[in-house]
Amino acid sequence: MEKLIASRNRRQDRLNYVKYWAEYVRTHTDKEWSRQQNILINSIMQNAKNSKLTKEQYLRIKGEIK
Amino acid sequence: MEFLNKNTIQLDKELNELDKLVFKFIKILKKHSDYVIISGYVSILLGRSRTTEDIDVFIKPIDKKKFFQFYKEIIKGGFWCLNSEEIDEIFNYLRDRLAVRFALNGQTAPNFEVKFAIKALDIESFADRIAVETKLGRLYISSLERQIAFKRYYLKSDKDIEDAFHLEEVFKNNIDKDKINKYKHLLQKQNGKINRFEE
Numbered sequence: 001m002e003k004l005i006a007s008r009n010r011r012q013d014r015l016n017y018v019k020y021w022a023e024y025v026r027t028h029t030d031k032e033w034s035r036q037q038n039i040l041i042n043s044i045m046q047n048a049k050n051s052k053l054t055k056e057q058y059l060r061i062k063g064e065i066k
Numbered sequence: 067m068e069f070l071n072k073n074t075i076q077l078d079k080e081l082n083e084l085d086k087l088v089f090k091f092i093k094i095l096k097k098h099s100d101y102v103i104i105s106g107y108v109s110i111l112l113g114r115s116r117t118t119e120d121i122d123v124f125i126k127p128i129d130k131k132k133f134f135q136f137y138k139e140i141i142k143g144g145f146w147c148l149n150s151e152e153i154d155e156i157f158n159y160l161r162d163r164l165a166v167r168f169a170l171n172g173q174t175a176p177n178f179e180v181k182f183a184i185k186a187l188d189i190e191s192f193a194d195r196i197a198v199e200t201k202l203g204r205l206y207i208s209s210l211e212r213q214i215a216f217k218r219y220y221l222k223s224d225k226d227i228e229d230a231f232h233l234e235e236v237f238k239n240n241i242d243k244d245k246i247n248k249y250k251h252l253l254q255k256q257n258g259k260i261n262r263f264e265e
Contacts, residue, residue, distance in 0.1 A: 034113075040116075045084055055148045
């Protein structure tokens with residue numbers, strides 16, 4: 001794999017990471033990359049369960065009700 | 067993952083909690099309407115290293131009776147609607163081309179943002195949707211070229227550009243750049259314009 005290129009520009013830095021990760025996905029088996037991806041997603045899913053936001057608070061944050 | 071043919075991707079990933087939730091919802095939804103998943107979750111399903119709080123789903127417009135059947139079953143399945151508990155009101159939102167959100171009971175996110183496909187391009191997304199075959203079954207997603215055009219040239223936030231870039235990089239050998247350009251022009255044409263499906 002190519003090295004992850006660092007950048008002083010935040011946006012470019014993120015795009016470099018997206019490219020780096022996409023190459024990992026392309027060059028590794030689905031099982032391998034998904035194990036990495038799942039650590040992130042499963043932990044965020046766990047946090048979501050603990051959220052105390054009501055429907056109204058959520059929709060207000062989204063700007064869908066006043 | 068690999069394309070088995072131009073409309074089918076075989077995906078052997080280990081499914082995460084978000085994927086399992088999507089299957090739980092879609093298992094009920096597909097009994098009542100055709101659907102296609104669009105936007106962020108498409109990139110996530112196909113490897114992007116981020117998560118999302120809303121899973122965007124187009125459904126083909128259904129009548130009130132059919133929607134009521136869906137609603138009863140989705141509530142029984144452990145979901146609630148964030149917008150309202152009145153079935154008529156929820157149906158009216160959909161009919162008025164607004165999205166309604168469903169989440170697991172007691173939770174607000176992740177949620178399924180469900181919308182009737184009414185604009186011409188939205189309806190067309192059913193014609194070339196992609197079947198993603200996984201261990202838990204099949205999910206229908208929008209074509210990659212549509213996704214890329216929509217995110218890169220219409221939504222255009224940093225997150226959307228990154229989602230498009232991820233798909234372009236992962237599927238660099240499968241993507242039809244002419245199609246992306248075609249959708250880009252169609253999106254520009256449709257943007258803000260009332261089409262015959264909305265009249």
